[in-house]
Amino acid sequence: MYGTPALPPDFVSLPYANAQAPKGGRIILGNTGGFDSLNPFVRRGTVPWQLRFLTHDSLMARSWDEPFTLYGLLAESVEVPEDRAWVEFTLREEARFSDGSPVTVEDVIWSYETLGTEGHPRYLSLWNQIDRIEATGPRSLRITFAEQNRELALIAGLRPILKKAQWEGQSFADAGLTTLPIGAGPYVIDSYEANRRVTLRRDPDYWGADVPVRRGTHNFDEIVLDFYADGAILFEAFKAGELSALREFDAQAWARDYDFPAAQRGEITKTEITNEKPSGMTGFAMNTRRPPLDDWRVRAALIHAFNFEYINDALTGGVQPRITSYFSGSDLAYAPGPAPEDEAALLAPFAADLPPGTLDGYALPQSDGSASNRRNLRKALKYLADAGFTVEEGVMTAPDGTQLRLELVLNKNNRNDQAIADIYAQGLERLGIALDIQRVDNAQFTARSNGFDFDMISFRRALSLSPGNEQRFYWGSEAATQDGSRNLPGIALPVVDAMIDAMLDATEPEDFTRAVRALDRVLTAGRYVIPFASFDRDRIAHIRQMKHPPTLPIYGDGPEYMPQAWWWED
Incomplete structure (x- = not known):
């Protein structure tokens, strides 16, 4: 895309491949x-x-x-x-x-x-x-x-x-x-x-x-x-020697659950692999096609009600850092604080429609790590009040008199997301919000995500160091209404489309990086996903x-x- 390839015309193999690797097994x-x-x-x-x-x-x-x-x-x-x-x-x-x-x-x-x-x-x-x-x-x-x-x-x-x-x-x-x-x-x-x-x-x-x-x-x-009914059964199959390898995404489980007999005998090896890629986005995506999630203040409240520090400590021992933006952990991530002059210039034509905090600087809320999360819940109440909600006898009530009730769709094979959702539901209950957790199988999960049939849903979007046209499929306005697209939150902002265009039109790496950082800034400030821990x-x-x-x-x-x-x- 820019410059020349790193490998010469007569290269033998890719740098991370063993050209002499034996075949077999x-x-x-x-x-x-x-x-x-x-x-x-x-x-x-x-x-x-x-x-x-x-x-x-x-x-x-x-x-x-x-x-x-x-x-x-x-x-x-x-x-x-x-x-x-x-x-x-x-x-x-x-x-x-x-x-x-x-x-x-x-x-x-x-x-x-x-x-x-x-x-x-x-x-x-x-x-x-x-x-x-x-x-x-x-x-x-x-x-x-x-x-x-x-x-x-x-x-x-x-x-x-x-x-x-x-x-x-x-x-x-x-x-x-x-x-x-x-x-x-x-x-x-x-x-x-x-x-x-x-x-x-x-x-x-x-x-x-x-x-x-x-x-x-x-x-x-x-x-x-081999196919198994759920992740728990799959893990037991691995322990029993019926599987050859298993990817583990839970740092606490990695430290706690891999001391079974086969591992003690040296039959199992634990390999950690570092990377330089962006964090991507993992969390609960909110469907902005449906009210009241089309209101950024409601989404902001739901993010504040998510007690990340407490959940991360309870489920991972606090060892995994939080995702702070879509490209966090890489050179493509936007820097904290106000937008630098070059990014601000790209965003300026859309200033009137930018998500709050895009130019001034947006950061995810932090809690003190206790279960109460009082400070952030107070802020959540303020956002909800601004959006027209009131608390009546402990119930968060919409202007039409109904309780604020949201459905969260989970893949029943994802144990980690289920544990997170159970703790999150308790925090929402303190706000008077009902969270209905629907645990479905793979086929149902695919059907519901393809048809945007959810209020909130488990979300994982891996991103690379070479983002390109796929970003339109992930966040573009056209994809927001295209069944089967990966734009699960339903993002439909002209500024997002424009930043993707600027990224694709760039002829120099500096212009490309500037456009991606501006895109990262808009997506994060849009408060479309409640971010989890990063797979560092x-x-x-x-x-x-x-x-x-x-x-x-x-x-x-x-x-x-x-x-x-x-x-x-x-």
Whole structure:
């Protein structure tokens, strides 16, 4: 995106991959809930989330050690003009699907059009920004964009490529569980049992094993995905030796619960992985499409009623820092206090409509750590009074005489969120607010979040050091009304759209950073999410046979790191 890639043209492998890693071994990973589809590229159905990282290749691939940098995968070369009005890819002659057939320009063009018109909503935005896509040679194609957007050339390189011939005469969007999409990736689905298990087998004839971005990765011969009813049962399965690895997001549980017999015998290793990525946002999102959550004062009151210091101490031992903004913990985060002159200049045209505190400086409330949270509850009462609510016989009453009652939707497999919600409900009860906690399964949770059917909902949005067009899908006004979008709070502010545009239009890294910080400032001051603790490091407990390179990517853990860069060693 800016400057030149860090790796030279003749690089051997990615810095965090072991080019000499042995191939072999079988690992079992656990998921909660179930699945009724094995097509991760359409909206229909519940799919094992790991599939799209393992079974399909794209024209280019990320380096998780560099923001905004891609290297060739299916494409052996890429060409862009100075203004990035188009991008041209040339396919590798050796690129093959798992059935041995060649990956053609026709497959690529069909994949882009089909994903853009029938695929999951995450693919729609790019297609709407493409003017035309056309073959320019036997192994080359050009994508011309409909608007000026410097990141589109990179996004275009990351779409999964599917085999056109497989779908002739049948519906791509409505295909059932038995139709397995053919890909060109390192793994193929070997077998499955609906809602119970998926077995992935490493393709011994994988075409891209020696492509530099793939060398030393995808080393396990077999990856099994087992499904459990909930997180508690999954953890017991790990303790019993039925799973090979488990990611732990609770620092207190990490310190408390991993001293079981297998760990004492040295059969289990605890690995902590640092990262330099933004905190992202984890918490309870508030649906501004519904009153009274469309009033920032009500949202401010609900944030003040959330006694973070007490909850964090009770559930994590106070060892995890709080998320303070969407990009906190990184260079992209806005600095506390009033907006610097350069950020203020970007925001100035929207001054009349900015969330309170955007320019002057907004910070999350802090409590004294006691259970009472008296000072913040008093402030919450003041916000609610300003919004027209009154307390009548201990009940927070709206102007129409009804009690302020909110429904919070949780995934029943998330034990940590349930514990947080139970404590939070007690604080709201002291304000006379009723919190109805709905614990639902994976399928129901997905359906309710896709349809924005909630007052409040568990929310996790991971963010990267290279934010781009996906920010429109996360926070943009158009996405606020698009079913299935990730804009769960329903944010629809012209200033947010403008900051995303400024970020995408930037030609220098300094301009890009300034726009992201301004966006971060607006989103945080908008009080859309009640933030939890930050995942300041990644924690993986795993069998001792699972090994990883000593060099860590700046992004830390993720599916592109474990299992992709790990290997088996007795």
